[in-house]
Amino acid sequence: MEHGMIRPPQLKAGDTVGITAPASCGDREGILRASAVLERLGLKVRIGETLSLKHGYLAGEDEVRAAELNAMFADDEIRAVFCARGGYGSGRIAPLLDYEAIRANPKIFWGYSDITFLHAAIGRRAGLITFHGAMLVCLAEGEPHPVTLEGFGQLFEPKLLRVGREDAPLAALVGGTAYGRLAGGNLTLLASTLGTPYEIDTRGRIVLLEDIGEEPYRLDRMLNQLQQAGKLSAAAGFLIGDFRDCGPVKRRESFTAAEVIAHYIRAAGRPALSGLPIGHSVPHFAVPLGALLKVDGDEGTAQWLEPGVRP
Template sequence: MERIKPKRLLPGDTVAVTAPASWGDRDKTEAAAGYLERLGLNVILGETTRKKHGYLAGTDAERADELNRLFADESVKAIVCARGGYGTGRIAPMLDYAAIRANPKIFWGYSDITFLHSAIGRYAGLVTFHGPMLIDLGREDLHPATLEGFRMMLEPVVPAYGEELSPLQVLVEGEAEGELTGGNVSLLTSTLGTPYEIDTRGKILFLEDIDEEPYRLDRMFNQLKQAGKFDDAAGIAICDFHNCEPNKRKESLTLEQVIGDHILTSGKPTLAGFRIGHCSPNAAVPVGIRARLSTRKKLLEGLEPGVQA
């Protein structure tokens, strides 16, 4: 499906906050909304930001209905997810992808939101944004680069990720171009065998996760490898794997060994160390734009902005 881009935001535009996965602290969510308001935006909080249904922010129907309504609402110009957690895969079959394509707007989030990036990209063709949640903006140690990422909403910025935020390591030399896709490894793995399965053919795949021990990542990487996702990719960007250290098992492979066994064997250009994911700073990434990965330059760069001018 041909990719479409949302329009950039203008001062006074309305940004809606929704919780399509787990619930979060309403007070913290309201406080964090102030950061977007200081960008000159009008922020409204969806009903799901105050709902609880077990570990979910309301029932599947409530969360899906709110997301569908927000995409259909012409007064809403962007949708920012309050937090991740769990549950987006449950609502993917309930979304109106034709309406999403007919009403393209900025959709922003990461972690569990990865499932929706994959689903919306496949069935609506919309460029979306893998970026910090609203709740991340309420952190006391908020990094300026995390907040800077939201500039992609306001300007047709062509992103570039070099060594400004962290040192990068060349794992497999080479250069690749392709559409940018990826996100949280746990969620990408959970798309396999579903109608929303991640498509990596000829694409640059970026990967991140949190609190997954090497033996668990071993299983997920192995499944992705056997599904052909690494061989199909044009290039691979290894991002932040926060707290992915051995805990349950005293004798363990390292994360680096697991990556070597399953990802580097594909032979695809691979660069590691990007501050994208459950980390600070958390750099924003437009999912679906054309991009280039160069190990010689130690650079992952967009070839176009994520929004229309």
């Protein structure tokens, strides 16, 4: 393992897991129904108070949301922390988290979208492998897709994940082979980390990108910012996830989202696969951020070389 990278312990039947809302407030009743999915996996669920709180568009004040997340990491009975939903607000609590305590009490941390900011912060400050996976609000929308459910299996035993063209319509934006630890997530949130103490580190990393509801010119702006900050050229390779509802609305004359992404990724010249069902998609392929993987643009495969959890 690279110095500082920590794999959390795997889950087992009977373990207690916590559900917290570090960003926006959500549908408490829907999330409670969705928690039954975790219970079917043999887990005991503890619901955080933030699921009942509202402070503008946030699930309680910053200090309250941060305190609950800190408390869940410090509680020896809680073996994993699942985020209820994204929305907005994760970045506001990053300065309030106890990264030394998180590092000393490594456990599974799971979420995506706005939670990307916390993935970047925890990965950089605590060195913990975290999980980019479907949140409880996603599981509340009906019976989850089998592939989405299958993603939770990697939390119960060390698994070497693999995705290929037989699993998804993958396309190579750039051929070749790259090795590196996975970093990234939601493009909007990655751009928002720049210039902060939690700035995404892409050096020698395979960078995951996904987003939702951003017009092509906005994607262009954010990718241009990452490019000029040296974040794209520093990467070893790229995984391009789902860019849902990212068509032009305001501007009649426009590139497509795919054209914008291809422009910047090809300019970076690093092996890159697009078309992965990662992000605001159904199904949602869950992946361990910080774990080592190989991307083969020629074969059209992404193969993890180490699991996200330890026995």
